Amino acid sequence: METPVEMQFDDPAQQREASALGMWTFLASEVLFFGGVFTGYSIYRWKYPHAFAEASHHLYEWIGAVNTAILLTSSLFIALAVQALHTERPRRAWRLIIATLICGLAFLSLKAVEYWMDYQEGLVPGVRFDASKFTDPAPATLFFTFYFSMTGLHAAHVISGLLVLTVIGITLRRATDPGKYANSLENGALFWHLVDIIWIFLFPLLYLIGGPK
Amino acid sequence: MANIDGAPAVTDYLQTGWRARDWFLSTDHKRVAILYLLSITFFFFIGGLAATLIRVELLTPPSNLVSKDVFNRLFTMHGVIMVWFFLIPSIPTTIGNFVIPLMIGARDLAFPKLNLFSWYLFSAGGLFTLGAIILGGVDTGWTFYTPYSSFYAHSAVVLVILGIVVAGFGSILTGLNFIVTVHTMRAPGMGWFQLPLFIWSHYATSLILVLATPILAITLLLVGIERVWQYGIFEPSLGGDPLLFQHLFWFYSHPAVYIMVLPAMGVVSEIVPCFARKHIFGYHFIAFASLAIATYGFLVWGHHMFVSGQSPYASLIFSALSFLVAVPSAIKVFNWTATLHKGYIHLRTPMLYALGFIGLFVIGGLTGLFLASTALDVHVHDTYFVVSHFHYIMVGGAVMGYLGAIHFWWPKMSGRRYPEGWGIFAAILLFVGFNLTFFPQFLLGYGGMVRRIAEYAPGFQVLNVMSTAGASILGVGYVLPLAYLLWTLRRPPDAGPNPWFATGLEWQTSSPPPKHNFLAAPQVGEPYDYAEMPRDIPWS
Amino acid sequence: MTGGPRTATLYWTAVALGLLLGGTVVATEFLGRAGPTVNLVIAAVKAALVAVVFMHLRWSSPLQRLFAGAAFFWLAILFALTFADYLTRRA
Numbered sequence: 032m033e034t035p036v037e038m039q040f041d042d043p044a045q046q047r048e049a050s051a052l053g054m055w056t057f058l059a060s061e062v063l064f065f066g067g068v069f070t071g072y073s074i075y076r077w078k079y080p081h082a083f084a085e086a087s088h089h090l091y092e093w094i095g096a097v098n099t100a101i102l103l104t105s106s107l108f109i110a111l112a113v114q115a116l117h118t119e120r121p122r123r124a125w126r127l128i129i130a131t132l133i134c135g136l137a138f139l140s141l142k143a144v145e146y147w148m149d150y151q152e153g154l155v156p157g158v159r160f161d162a163s164k165f166t167d168p169a170p171a172t173l174f175f176t177f178y179f180s181m182t183g184l185h186a187a188h189v190i191s192g193l194l195v196l197t198v199i200g201i202t203l204r205r206a207t208d209p210g211k212y213a214n215s216l217e218n219g220a221l222f223w224h225l226v227d228i229i230w231i232f233l234f235p236l237l238y239l240i241g242g243p244k
Numbered sequence: 245m246a247n248i249d250g251a252p253a254v255t256d257y258l259q260t261g262w263r264a265r266d267w268f269l270s271t272d273h274k275r276v277a278i279l280y281l282l283s284i285t286f287f288f289f290i291g292g293l294a295a296t297l298i299r300v301e302l303l304t305p306p307s308n309l310v311s312k313d314v315f316n317r318l319f320t321m322h323g324v325i326m327v328w329f330f331l332i333p334s335i336p337t338t339i340g341n342f343v344i345p346l347m348i349g350a351r352d353l354a355f356p357k358l359n360l361f362s363w364y365l366f367s368a369g370g371l372f373t374l375g376a377i378i379l380g381g382v383d384t385g386w387t388f389y390t391p392y393s394s395f396y397a398h399s400a401v402v403l404v405i406l407g408i409v410v411a412g413f414g415s416i417l418t419g420l421n422f423i424v425t426v427h428t429m430r431a432p433g434m435g436w437f438q439l440p441l442f443i444w445s446h447y448a449t450s451l452i453l454v455l456a457t458p459i460l461a462i463t464l465l466l467v468g469i470e471r472v473w474q475y476g477i478f479e480p481s482l483g484g485d486p487l488l489f490q491h492l493f494w495f496y497s498h499p500a501v502y503i504m505v506l507p508a509m510g511v512v513s514e515i516v517p518c519f520a521r522k523h524i525f526g527y528h529f530i531a532f533a534s535l536a537i538a539t540y541g542f543l544v545w546g547h548h549m550f551v552s553g554q555s556p557y558a559s560l561i562f563s564a565l566s567f568l569v570a571v572p573s574a575i576k577v578f579n580w581t582a583t584l585h586k587g588y589i590h591l592r593t594p595m596l597y598a599l600g601f602i603g604l605f606v607i608g609g610l611t612g613l614f615l616a617s618t619a620l621d622v623h624v625h626d627t628y629f630v631v632s633h634f635h636y637i638m639v640g641g642a643v644m645g646y647l648g649a650i651h652f653w654w655p656k657m658s659g660r661r662y663p664e665g666w667g668i669f670a671a672i673l674l675f676v677g678f679n680l681t682f683f684p685q686f687l688l689g690y691g692g693m694v695r696r697i698a699e700y701a702p703g704f705q706v707l708n709v710m711s712t713a714g715a716s717i718l719g720v721g722y723v724l725p726l727a728y729l730l731w732t733l734r735r736p737p738d739a740g741p742n743p744w745f746a747t748g749l750e751w752q753t754s755s756p757p758p759k760h761n762f763l764a765a766p767q768v769g770e771p772y773d774y775a776e777m778p779r780d781i782p783w784s
Numbered sequence: 785m786t787g788g789p790r791t792a793t794l795y796w797t798a799v800a801l802g803l804l805l806g807g808t809v810v811a812t813e814f815l816g817r818a819g820p821t822v823n824l825v826i827a828a829v830k831a832a833l834v835a836v837v838f839m840h841l842r843w844s845s846p847l848q849r850l851f852a853g854a855a856f857f858w859l860a861i862l863f864a865l866t867f868a869d870y871l872t873r874r875a
Contacts, residue, residue, distance in 0.1 A: 039352040049354045049428040055848050056420040059855035066859035079783035107798040110838040156475040169483035174474040224839045228831045233821035239812045297830035455858045491866045
């Protein structure tokens with residue numbers, strides 16, 4: 032039960048190592064990608080601490096917390112799925128992948144509801160923004176610009192992750208030898224975990240800097 | 245055409261299929277390299293066309309050939325195309341793609357399909373950018389400084405940004421491919437210190453590609469978001485800081501210049517030992533210097549911002565670090581020179597380009613030190629001094645390295661030898677034309693002519709005319725290789741596996757190589773073992 | 785992939801992550817000004833747990849760990865030198 036060795040590789044071990052290193056290199060680039068916008072956010076947070084704290088108060092902390100819990104659980108599920116495939120239990124792996132996908136969809140649904148509520152509240156710069164809510168509207172606008180950009184980019188990565196895991200899952204389900212896709216599932220799982228890690232940082236940085244409600 | 249061991253001819257990679265899908269769906273690294281070669285040559289001439297118009301306009305002080313607005317678009321598109329669609333891909337995607345698997349004795353890169361995908365990303369990005377040109381181009385300068393680019397420019401900024409981001413993603417994947425390949429696919433017996441220095445350079449380049457390019461992507465995306473939704477991210481009236489853009493932009497764009505020059509340094513490290521018939525001097529120093537350049541290069545970006553309003557203390561730190569980054573480059577120059585010393589020098593075309601690189605890179609690099617000095621930079625920032633500095637490195641350095649590489653590996657890639665007489669003539673012409681174009685620009689800049697202007701004070705005209713005259717010679721120098729290299733394709737591939745009697749595994753297979761590179765496993769030995777090679781390189 | 789966590793390890797890690805999430809909420813409610821800093825530390829611990837256990841870094845080759853670490857190290861360069869400008873302006 033092993034992924035067939037491609038032409039350029041000499042043996043399965045070399046292929047596995049290359050696959051893992053390749054995925055980690057890609058993840059490194061994603062860390063830098065998000066890191067850029069985190070840096071920008073941090074600079075402005077440092078520059079406008081009160082305005083940012085005040086703006087953060089308008090976010091729905093409980094949605095953020097529930098979403099964090101959902102993503103952490105989904106990480107558990109996909110990690111279990113990888114383990115299941117490695118211990119030759121493809122049906123269990125498939126069920127766990129479905130569980131991960133459900134978590135991901137739940138995350139996106141909550142996010143959509145949250146965005147809608149933000150819109151109703153007038154927190155979307157350039158679209159519907161109620162400047163009267165804020166002592167200092169300009170940095171508040173900055174906060175929300177970063178909020179929507181960062182969570183939007185993150186959501187785009189959640190969607191990509193879900194698509195990738197769906198494709199891998201379906202391929203697994205229909206394969207006569209699911210073990211061939213162990214590498215793919217591992218790589219897909221690594222991407223999903225990264226998406227989780229990014230949210231782990233997003234949650235406190237965006238939602239919790241305002242202090243208690 | 246018989247193979248290296250006299251066995252009957254095997255189909256080489258050029259002959260295995262000529263339908264469209266055999267080229268556009270081929271994951272063979274050698275074919276992908278050729279695809280890139282065609283694309284970047286195309287973009288080089290587009291960027292060169294913009295340069296031509298710029299130099300013709302600058303023949304006279306008033307802006308009479310084109311309007312000032314059009315001039316802004318010309319220098320912007322020249323910069324955007326030359327940086328992202330020529331220089332950054334050039335050596336890595338054409339020469340690197342072709343030669344890296346051969347040099348390590350592999351059948352292909354680690355991820356051949358990803359390699360082809362990178363080319364499609366590059367091409368898509370290029371199409372977006374061409375679209376932007378058709379829509380009138382962009383006028384922000386290749387540096388996209390905000391808030392002009394995000395709020396006030398009336399040009400196809402978002403389209404160009406998309407083009408750069410998509411192409412950039414392709415370059416990240418290329419870097420990823422190289423890194424994994426070098427780590428996992430070396431032939432048995434080939435440790436890190438048996439690798440050619442070309443590989444070390446490309447590994448270092450790939451580190452930068454993977455770690456810096458994502459910052460460019462997010463920064464340009466933020467500019468795009470700002471522009472499309474009119475958010476204030478870098479706009480002062482909305483609380484934003486234009487300097488934040490500059491920090492993020494230059495965090496990528498300074499290491500980017502090392503993406504452009506490190507591969508050329510790798511080329512020089514291959515050419516010099518071969519044409520001096522001598523082991524490279526200081527292999528380990530050059531290898532570690534490549535890594536040092538790649539890492540230190542991330543610490544100096546603020547030297548682009550000395551007069552921007554950045555804190556003087558930060559400027560101080562960046563200035564000191566910028567002086568330090570010159571050290572590993574200098575180490576390489578010393579080692580190449582020591583390699584030449586008491587070597588048996590053959591002044592063939594690749595060697596002329598390599599020697600040109602060394603001299604012109606030294607001038608460019610030294611003038612970089614001038615710019616790293618904050619006090620002096622206040623005087624010459626945004627003048628032609630800076631323009632000349634970076635053209636000495638980008639053109640005098642990187643482009644010469646690229647042309648040297650093309651000539652050195654042309655027999656391997658095409659199986660044909662280029663006409664040496666024409667090669668030498670073009671190289672000399674290029675060297676003369678280059679210096680005539682860009683040396684006057686140091687004087688112009690120091691004398692006070694600022695950059696990015698279509699209209700200048702009459703006192704600067706003489707030097708500008710010299711510069712344009714040089715540019716026309718330079719142009720001829722570029723067209724000549726294109727012409728004679730294409731012309732070589734009319735002959736049958738009879739170069740033989742190792743026309744330069746060079747060391748390196750790529751020379752142990754036929755020219756051109758078969759599809760999977762080696763028919764027999766290549767012999768791994770110590771690199772640059774020229775003592776074991778004949779002293780004379782035959783002329784033809 | 786050479787090694788990997790046992791199932792129990794995966795579950796315990798998930799429990800730890802949940803507790804840390806709870807800790808974050810508590811810290812926000814009760815720690816006032818120190819809250820954001822504590823939260824960031826907690827986030828770092830959570831990220832490390834996901835990386836080391838779920839992403840198998842504990843059982844990976846040193847090279848993979850180096851790659852993972854390198855990304856954050858480079859990010860730290862961006863942070864540090866950019867802040868060096870802002871923190872020393874109009875000093």
